Amino acid sequence: MSHKDYAAALKKFRHNEISIRDNYTAVFHLVTTAKGAPQFYTCENNPMRRETLAQAIDADDRTMAAWVDAPHLRVIDNSGADFNAKIKRLTDEVFAAIGLPVPIETEKKYLIARPDAGVLGKLGAVKSEILQTYLSDIDGKERRIRQRGGSGSYSYFYTEKQNIIGRAGGRIEYERKISQNEYLQLLLDGVKHLRKDRYCFVYNSQYFELDIFPGWPNRALLELELTDANQNVNIPKVIKVIREVTNEAEFKNATLAAAGTIAVR
Numbered sequence: 689m690s691h692k693d694y695a696a697a698l699k700k701f702r703h704n705e706i707s708i709r710d711n712y713t714a715v716f717h718l719v720t721t722a723k724g725a726p727q728f729y730t731c732e733n734n735p736m737r738r739e740t741l742a743q744a745i746d747a748d749d750r751t752m753a754a755w756v757d758a759p760h761l762r763v764i765d766n767s768g769a770d771f772n773a774k775i776k777r778l779t780d781e782v783f784a785a786i787g788l789p790v791p792i793e794t795e796k797k798y799l800i801a802r803p804d805a806g807v808l809g810k811l812g813a814v815k816s817e818i819l820q821t822y823l824s825d826i827d828g829k830e831r832r833i834r835q836r837g838g839s840g841s842y843s844y845f846y847t848e849k850q851n852i853i854g855r856a857g858g859r860i861e862y863e864r865k866i867s868q869n870e871y872l873q874l875l876l877d878g879v880k881h882l883r884k885d886r887y888c889f890v891y892n893s894q895y896f897e898l899d900i901f902p903g904w905p906n907r908a909l910l911e912l913e914l915t916d917a918n919q920n921v922n923i924p925k926v927i928k929v930i931r932e933v934t935n936e937a938e939f940k941n942a943t944l945a946a947a948g949t950i951a952v953r
Contacts, residue, residue: 823874833866
């Protein structure tokens, strides 16, 4: 459908794109075999598949772009040994998303030079406004609430995180979507706040989150989550990496919020 018809449909059913997108616990994108494993792409085993290799890649890119700002997007590419390995990676991601046995987040974080609008445009980055509020810790668990969205439409989330002893960058994470009323109630117990603009993009089938803070004119933070701590990270060449700061406490969001210098726009 056209953009005009899509906007009309949203208005008719009293929805907005942010509320629909964020209604999902997670989004899993299986990259077409046309991208990365073209030898397995064929129209012979599916009469409804009519796209050429180039058309399939284009459709895949446009589909992924529609979900790029989802809070939990996982991209399953064709880097595995075979299709069974691809499905195994998918099921592992599904189990992690629903907490079976437990979602373990392996995060990589980099201090980068703040990119300009041209670079963000080349990456196809999608912007979200985020207000993150930290609550008092309970039993060693970091607790926070988050308002995320833009243009007057927002979603709200409650998150608990706990570090895993002996695993650098590894944390157990539990997150759930909450109502605006619950968010406002929890907001009263907030002890520190952090405001930032998040730009999300996919590069080489890896999902990146780039955070720009009001008080940082020349630098920013780039993050991605991995299911395998040994997975290679492919950062776009247009981004200038200063250094990895995964294990540097001063660059944790909770620390930045406590500093106060970038918590106020």
